[in-house]
Amino acid sequence: MEVLVYLVPLALALGLLGLAAFMWSLRTGQFEDMDGAAWRAIGNDDIEQRSTDVRD
Amino acid sequence: MSATLDLSHFVRHMDGDIARMDFAVEGIACGGCMAKIERTLQAVPNVTRARVNLANRRLAVEWKEGAIDPRRVIDRLAELGYRAYPFDVARAEDDSAQETKLLLRCLAVAAFAAMNIMLLSVSVWSGNVSDMTAEQRDFFHWVSALIALPAAAYAGRPFYRSALRALAARRLNMDVPITLGIVLALGMSVVETFNRAEHAYFDSVLMLLAFLLAGRFLDRNMRRRTQAAASNLAALKAETAVKFVAPEEICEVPISAIRPGDIVLVHAGERVCVDGVVVVGRSEVDQSLVTGETAPAAIGKGSQVYAGTLNLTGTLQVRVEAARGTLLDEVMRLLERAIEGRSRYVRLADRAARLYAPVVHLAALVTLFGWMAMGATWHDAIVTAIAVLIITCPCALGLAVPAVQVAASGALFRSGVLLNAGDAIERLGDADVVVFDKTGTLTLPEPVVVNAGQIPPDVLALAGRLALASRHPLAAAVAQAAGARIPIDGTIEEPGQGVRAVIDGVETRLGKPEFCGAEREARVCVTADAEASMIAFVHGTQRHVFAVRQALRADAYAAIDRLRALGLAIEILSGDREPAVARVALALAVVSYRAGMTPADKIARIAELRREGRSVLMVGDGLNDAPALAAADVSLSPVTAVHLTQAAADAVFLGDRLAPAVAALEISRCAKHIMRENLWLALVYNAVAVPIAVLGFATPLIAALAMSGSSLLVTANALRARAAVVEKA
Numbered sequence: 106m107e108v109l110v111y112l113v114p115l116a117l118a119l120g121l122l123g124l125a126a127f128m129w130s131l132r133t134g135q136f137e138d139m140d141g142a143a144w145r146a147i148g149n150d151d152i153e154q155r156s157t158d159v160r161d
Numbered sequence: 162m163s164a165t166l167d168l169s170h171f172v173r174h175m176d177g178d179i180a181r182m183d184f185a186v187e188g189i190a191c192g193g194c195m196a197k198i199e200r201t202l203q204a205v206p207n208v209t210r211a212r213v214n215l216a217n218r219r220l221a222v223e224w225k226e227g228a229i230d231p232r233r234v235i236d237r238l239a240e241l242g243y244r245a246y247p248f249d250v251a252r253a254e255d256d257s258a259q260e261t262k263l264l265l266r267c268l269a270v271a272a273f274a275a276m277n278i279m280l281l282s283v284s285v286w287s288g289n290v291s292d293m294t295a296e297q298r299d300f301f302h303w304v305s306a307l308i309a310l311p312a313a314a315y316a317g318r319p320f321y322r323s324a325l326r327a328l329a330a331r332r333l334n335m336d337v338p339i340t341l342g343i344v345l346a347l348g349m350s351v352v353e354t355f356n357r358a359e360h361a362y363f364d365s366v367l368m369l370l371a372f373l374l375a376g377r378f379l380d381r382n383m384r385r386r387t388q389a390a391a392s393n394l395a396a397l398k399a400e401t402a403v404k405f406v407a408p409e410e411i412c413e414v415p416i417s418a419i420r421p422g423d424i425v426l427v428h429a430g431e432r433v434c435v436d437g438v439v440v441v442g443r444s445e446v447d448q449s450l451v452t453g454e455t456a457p458a459a460i461g462k463g464s465q466v467y468a469g470t471l472n473l474t475g476t477l478q479v480r481v482e483a484a485r486g487t488l489l490d491e492v493m494r495l496l497e498r499a500i501e502g503r504s505r506y507v508r509l510a511d512r513a514a515r516l517y518a519p520v521v522h523l524a525a526l527v528t529l530f531g532w533m534a535m536g537a538t539w540h541d542a543i544v545t546a547i548a549v550l551i552i553t554c555p556c557a558l559g560l561a562v563p564a565v566q567v568a569a570s571g572a573l574f575r576s577g578v579l580l581n582a583g584d585a586i587e588r589l590g591d592a593d594v595v596v597f598d599k600t601g602t603l604t605l606p607e608p609v610v611v612n613a614g615q616i617p618p619d620v621l622a623l624a625g626r627l628a629l630a631s632r633h634p635l636a637a638a639v640a641q642a643a644g645a646r647i648p649i650d651g652t653i654e655e656p657g658q659g660v661r662a663v664i665d666g667v668e669t670r671l672g673k674p675e676f677c678g679a680e681r682e683a684r685v686c687v688t689a690d691a692e693a694s695m696i697a698f699v700h701g702t703q704r705h706v707f708a709v710r711q712a713l714r715a716d717a718y719a720a721i722d723r724l725r726a727l728g729l730a731i732e733i734l735s736g737d738r739e740p741a742v743a744r745v746a747l748a749l750a751v752v753s754y755r756a757g758m759t760p761a762d763k764i765a766r767i768a769e770l771r772r773e774g775r776s777v778l779m780v781g782d783g784l785n786d787a788p789a790l791a792a793a794d795v796s797l798s799p800v801t802a803v804h805l806t807q808a809a810a811d812a813v814f815l816g817d818r819l820a821p822a823v824a825a826l827e828i829s830r831c832a833k834h835i836m837r838e839n840l841w842l843a844l845v846y847n848a849v850a851v852p853i854a855v856l857g858f859a860t861p862l863i864a865a866l867a868m869s870g871s872s873l874l875v876t877a878n879a880l881r882a883r884a885a886v887v888e889k890a
Binding site for chain 2: 106109110113116117120121123124127128131136137138139140141143144145147148
């Protein structure tokens with residue numbers, strides 16, 4: 106069971122990583138507009154951009 | 162003289178030569194609008210960033226300092242079909258955003274810690290009944306402590322602070338037992354871990370914190386949304402003033418940029434937008450929004466004018482002064498006294514806490530001495546007493562009210578009611594008398610044409626088009642009645658008289674009866690309806706007179722009827738003359754009404770009702786209603802009300818109908834009922850859990866099951882409230 110000695114801290118570190126990611130997303134304002142984000146994900150802006158690039 | 166709009170007040174200067182401005186945008190409906198607006202604005206040269214916030218319908222635009230005029234952004238949006246209004250990001254809103262963020266960060270930390278500790282705890286619980294060695298258990302407990310102590314120190318701050326504040330003020334609130342429970346449970350768990358005991362309560366503490374923070378975050382978030390909607394509305398009113406920047410030069414600026422001492426210009430037919438003293442000009446003003454009095458008053462140089470009054474006949478120059486004058490002084494004095502004298506409403510949750518906290522602490526104490534009397538060791542007695550504290554920690558109690566609050570304020574928001582005060586729902590739920598102001602509350606704030614049905618449609622249409630050329634309120638009423646959209650070219654406005662134009666070679670006029678030569682028709686009209694204002698229309702030989710007056714809100718009768726059906730008593734207190742009030746009371750079948758009431762009279766009547774043990778809801782919009790709104794148990798005002806009054810009201814309702822006010826009462830009653838139910842549920846939980854803890858059976862496993870079970874129960878009950886409320890709304 107000595108494996109616990111490094112597995113438990115490892116699990117914790119992974120969890121902390123998730124927490125840090127959440128804090129980062131909060132600080133960069135990704136939770137300011139919960140409704141808009143849903144629409145941005147399905148917007149076609151990037152595709153249109155690329156197709157105009159190709160045409161150029 | 163026409164003025165240009167100066168927006169420099171709203172421009173914020175950011176780092177790196179970037180200017181930024183925020184707008185409240187009308188008409189954004191979905192993601193499509195969002196993409197369209199952003200794409201269009203980003204195509205404007207020198208605009209570095211344009212971002213729409215769909216949740217609160219706002220737009221932030223950044224550009225290279227000095228490169229473009231912000232008015233271009235507004236014009237560009239207008240071309241797309243959206244109306245944008247500059248928006249002043251208030252400091253108060255910034256603070257509340259900070260607080261929401263803090264709660265969310267605390268929640269994240271608590272939830273992370275709770276999940277990790279629970280993982281370890283489940284292993285310990287199953288290990289305790291199987292083959293786990295004592296060393297492994299201790300290791301797991303130490304790791305739990307390592308996570309729990311810093312997490313609780315970080316995530317518990319909102320509770321510790323509030324508890325300390327309450328104790329400093331020698332009060333008890335819900336956060337006192339919470340804080341005590343957390344601190345003692347953590348302390349005991351550390352000691353137990355040190356003593357290599359079988360049980361530790363780290364998981365309970367963190368789970369408790371996570372549940373409570375979730376409740377608070379939801380509550381706070383809902384209130385923030387309401388706030389954002391309210392401040393958007395303020396921006397959409399787009400109040401501007403025409404200010405003299407030099408003796409001969411004028412400029413249109415937003416109201417928030419006006420300072421005392423500025424001279425502003427108010428044309429005939431415009432609403433006065435500031436409090437001040439007339440320096441040049443004479444006119445008649447309609448003060449109905451301020452005093453409730455519908456008859457116009459004559460004013461001249463040196464007269465005091467108030468924001469919200471309507472300038473009827475002449476152009477005025479007004480020097481802005483910190484508002485004073487007999488009426489306003491009186492109102493301010495009464496308002497201050499009403500606010501001072503207001504018995505602070507004790508929220509349901511706090512009332513529960515006042516009863517609950519001493520009982521819980523007493524139970525823990527009795528357990529401690531009971532166990533010692535039974536011959537248990539100090540150690541066992543203390544551990545059991547703390548287990549009692551943990552299991553009674555008001556997890557469900559902390560969620561019982563906020564969960565309902567969130568459901569109810571969401572429903573209120575959807576039916577057009579914005580809450581100013583956090584405890585307004587509870588107080589609305591208690592009201593049993595509704596006192597209405599007349600002018601602007603039961604009636605619409607703007608006058609309407611009452612005899613439109615008797616005028617031939619083609620005449621009405623023509624008069625409406627002519628009326629578009631004037632900003633006079635009577636003309637606006639005619640234009641509104643006709644639904645006119647296309648103005649007539651070459652219309653000339655004669656100030657104080659009316660407008661005229663030549664249509665197909667025929668002289669056409671709209672204005673005072675004398676201006677149109679329609680005195681005889683006007684006299685007929687006046688005998689029919691003495692209180693209406695007359696506006697005449699002449700087209701060749703055709704002469705017609707429109708009677709314009711304040712009309713009841715479309716659903717006033719139905720709304721009053723519904724309120725009566727709910728068992729509420731209705732009363733009208735108005736500052737207007739007796740005949741005008743009697744007519745409205747009759748139309749609405751309201752028996753008890755009083756006319757000619759001063760602000761002091763209104764307060765006196767409300768105080769009388771309260772002495773009789775009634776709980777009074779005051780609905781009013783005038784400046785003269787502000788003290789009465791503050792004196793009543795709870796208050797509502799329409800969104801058209803003057804600033805001071807809106808600030809004194811607990812909630813604001815939108816639109817031209819009274820239905821939101823009725824919905825507010827219905828939803829609040831339902832919410833209050835479910836809040837009570839939830840508190841009872843929490844009590845029942847305690848009645849079951851406390852004996853278990855007192856007898857010493859509250860292992861961490863039992864505590865975890867009991868706490869999460871009760872929290873889920875009250876949340877589920879609050880969701881039931883949501884369903885019931887949505888049905889009503």
